[in-house]
Amino acid sequence: MAGRSDYQIPEKPRPKPEIQVRPDEHMTIMTRNTSLIDLCEANDPLAWTEFLHRYGEMLVSFARQVGLSDREASDVAKATILAFGDALRDHNDIAEQSRVRIKQLLRDIARKRVLAVSRHDSSDGSSSARVWIGQAHIGNSVREEAMFDLEWQRACLRRAMDMVRAEVGDQTMSAFEQYVLRRQPVGEVAQDLNTTPTEVYVAKTRVLRRIQASLVVIQAEE
Amino acid sequence: MSECASSFQMMSFARGDLGRSATQAIDAHIETCQTCAAAIAESDVHERLVEALRESEASRCDNENAVAMFEAARAAILAALLDRS
Numbered sequence: 001m002a003g004r005s006d007y008q009i010p011e012k013p014r015p016k017p018e019i020q021v022r023p024d025e026h027m028t029i030m031t032r033n034t035s036l037i038d039l040c041e042a043n044d045p046l047a048w049t050e051f052l053h054r055y056g057e058m059l060v061s062f063a064r065q066v067g068l069s070d071r072e073a074s075d076v077a078k079a080t081i082l083a084f085g086d087a088l089r090d091h092n093d094i095a096e097q098s099r100v101r102i103k104q105l106l107r108d109i110a111r112k113r114v115l116a117v118s119r120h121d122s123s124d125g126s127s128s129a130r131v132w133i134g135q136a137h138i139g140n141s142v143r144e145e146a147m148f149d150l151e152w153q154r155a156c157l158r159r160a161m162d163m164v165r166a167e168v169g170d171q172t173m174s175a176f177e178q179y180v181l182r183r184q185p186v187g188e189v190a191q192d193l194n195t196t197p198t199e200v201y202v203a204k205t206r207v208l209r210r211i212q213a214s215l216v217v218i219q220a221e222e
Numbered sequence: 223m224s225e226c227a228s229s230f231q232m233m234s235f236a237r238g239d240l241g242r243s244a245t246q247a248i249d250a251h252i253e254t255c256q257t258c259a260a261a262i263a264e265s266d267v268h269e270r271l272v273e274a275l276r277e278s279e280a281s282r283c284d285n286e287n288a289v290a291m292f293e294a295a296r297a298a299i300l301a302a303l304l305d306r307s
């Protein structure tokens with residue numbers, strides 16, 4: 001159903017890339033992220049699972065930021081991802097251009113979906129879009145793009161955290177979360193985790209250095 | 223490294239500007255020296271990153287309900303995506 005895609009791209013027939021992945025190769029490929037979109041295009045369930053994990057929350061957050069209700073934001077994220085799936089299936093060249101276009105594509109589709117929801121919501125009074133009428137940013141392209149970029153950056157940070165979480169031990173991550181993210185005093189964290197202040201300090205330094213390294217990898221993919 | 227590093231070395235370490243052997247030496251040193259471990263951890267080298275991480279976590283709390291609704295629909299979304307090929 002080509003008509004379901006929000007994002008229209010001129011037809012440019014190209015041979016579909018041949019992707020053959022053994023089950024045990026998935027994690028390696030996911031970690032390297034050489035071809036998440038290629039794998040989504042090949043309808044790989046794990047690739048789509050990763051896609052939902054990577055972009056679902058940020059799309060929900062974006063829709064909330066521009067003024068939609070919880071339910072509407074969830075629906076917009078769902079509709080955006082399904083429309084992206086349609087666009088990917090209908091236009092093979094998206095996979096080839098994904099490194100530069102995935103963010104732009106998701107942003108354009110999400111903005112259209114937000115607009116559609118806010119227009120549809122006109123009478124029942126349930127939408128926060130109306131409650132927030134003075135503050136909502138729907139239709140303001142500059143604000144919407146800035147908000148999308150912010151949510152995109154936050155998604156990159158969360159992904160970097162996930163990558164680091166998989167590399168360091170639970171104790172290190174807990175120390176980091178308590179001391180750095182929740183600003184608990186170092187002595188309190190050390191006591192809580194039955195460790196020393198030195199280890200808490202080291203956890204902070206190591207996790208931050210790894211997050212920075214992960215962000216370099218993530219940004220290189222964009 | 224048994225002796226404490228200079229503050230310049232420590233900040234270079236925190237920024238990731240040191241070579242591999244110097245990095246490893248300081249990395250080993252801070253495991254046993256609370257003074258250096260604290261000096262590096264409490265420096266403002268990563269201040270912007272830390273602020274961004276805190277903001278990201280805070281926004282996560284703000285959108286908890288909406289994300290939970292999305293997560294509840296995750297299996298159906300995945301099925302719809304796979305069904306469309």
Ligand SMILES: [Zn+2]
Nearest residue numbers: 226227255258
């Ligand atoms: Zn020292």
